[in-house]
Amino acid sequence: MPLPRIISEVSKRGADYGYSWEWLPATIIMCGLNRLNLIIMLAYITRRFLLLILVLFGASVLLFGIFMTFSPERRAAAYVTSPQQAKDIPRIIEQFGLDDPFYIQYFRWVKELSRGNLGWSLVASRPVGEAFWNYFPVTLEMNLFAAPIVIIFGIWLGTLSGIHRNTWIDHSTRILAIVGWSLPTFFFALVMLMVFYGYFQIFSPGVISDHLSMFIMDNPEAFTRYTGLYTLDGILNRRWDVTLDAVSHLVLPVLTYVIVVVALNMRVMRSGLIEELSKDYVITARAKGADNKTVYLKHARRNALLPVITVAGQMVALSMEGSIAVEVVFNRHGIGWWLAESSIQLDTPVLLCICLFMAVIFVITNLTLDIMYAYIDPRIRLN
Numbered sequence: 001m002p003l004p005r006i007i008s009e010v011s012k013r014g015a016d017y018g019y020s021w022e023w024l025p026a027t028i029i030m031c032g033l034n035r036l037n038l039i040i041m042l043a044y045i046t047r048r049f050l051l052l053i054l055v056l057f058g059a060s061v062l063l064f065g066i067f068m069t070f071s072p073e074r075r076a077a078a079y080v081t082s083p084q085q086a087k088d089i090p091r092i093i094e095q096f097g098l099d100d101p102f103y104i105q106y107f108r109w110v111k112e113l114s115r116g117n118l119g120w121s122l123v124a125s126r127p128v129g130e131a132f133w134n135y136f137p138v139t140l141e142m143n144l145f146a147a148p149i150v151i152i153f154g155i156w157l158g159t160l161s162g163i164h165r166n167t168w169i170d171h172s173t174r175i176l177a178i179v180g181w182s183l184p185t186f187f188f189a190l191v192m193l194m195v196f197y198g199y200f201q202i203f204s205p206g207v208i209s210d211h212l213s214m215f216i217m218d219n220p221e222a223f224t225r226y227t228g229l230y231t232l233d234g235i236l237n238r239r240w241d242v243t244l245d246a247v248s249h250l251v252l253p254v255l256t257y258v259i260v261v262v263a264l265n266m267r268v269m270r271s272g273l274i275e276e277l278s279k280d281y282v283i284t285a286r287a288k289g290a291d292n293k294t295v296y297l298k299h300a301r302r303n304a305l306l307p308v309i310t311v312a313g314q315m316v317a318l319s320m321e322g323s324i325a326v327e328v329v330f331n332r333h334g335i336g337w338w339l340a341e342s343s344i345q346l347d348t349p350v351l352l353c354i355c356l357f358m359a360v361i362f363v364i365t366n367l368t369l370d371i372m373y374a375y376i377d378p379r380i381r382l383n
Helices: 003-018 027-067 072-079 089-095 104-116 128-163 168-182 186-201 210-218 228-234 240-277 280-289 294-317 324-328 335-345 348-377 378-382
Strands: none
Touching: 027 104, 027 128, 027 348, 072 089, 072 240, 128 168, 128 240, 128 324, 128 335, 128 348, 168 240, 186 240, 186 324, 210 240, 228 240, 240 294, 240 324, 294 348, 324 335, 335 348
């Protein structure tokens, strides 16, 4: 509840008894306000969290329903945990009742999922859970570098374009956005690879150089894989050559992804800022003598951030599956590469695992976005 409204209510009730609200210390008012805001925020988060649990349940039912369209022999692969079991599919069909009704199979699958049994990956030749944690750090490492750049540059360029509307700055950024968003990712990745690696012989594809990869495999006691992220593990092991080599292999994938994706954020930020600058509160702020920096950055930009946060959050969530084209072209064996190979070979346990993983990512992202909305716009929190 806004402070003026609290003061008004206290004043009215105090007047009924012949008192005024001034007797109440300001510290008590502020403590009550902070506590009230905290309670409202926690209630809002709890409500959204409970709703998202239902969304995740619905997504799991939908995914398993699609999975049920495959034959029992194909679905049996989701319950295989070793190469030996893969040779005895009829026994697995009988053991796990793959001819049973849908709801029985669904709850049996959830039970296996809770035990960490995601099936056997034909592409990786290992259990899906083990393969997932082998490929996921590669995708996560690229996103940790790309996502902040996409968000920061998208907001900065969009703000710059919106402030300098219909000038050469605006036209230049708009051309950049149109070109970046129109280029197919795989084509732009191939061009980058051809120019930098093919012509200049720099920024080679892959995750890390072959000689360093062989050293790490042959000397596990000399290099500990703490996180699976070569850039971070190199720092923790004080092997700066590994960190620098991993960063050099990230330059082209990150640059390709940023140029393609930042265009959308920039366009949304520009449109939102132009819309906010035409509203009455901006005209009022100018009439009161507010300078351009205050109007642009403090008032208009903050209100224009809501749609940008929505787009940026969804793009970051999508990137967690790995940009398939980027990972395939630059030979980075991450989630995107694994998904592409599994789709070609119809490795159903892997497809089910990645789809379920993306459902979890989107649920968490939506919850985070809802919290950010409530923080940025108090009207959402109060309603």
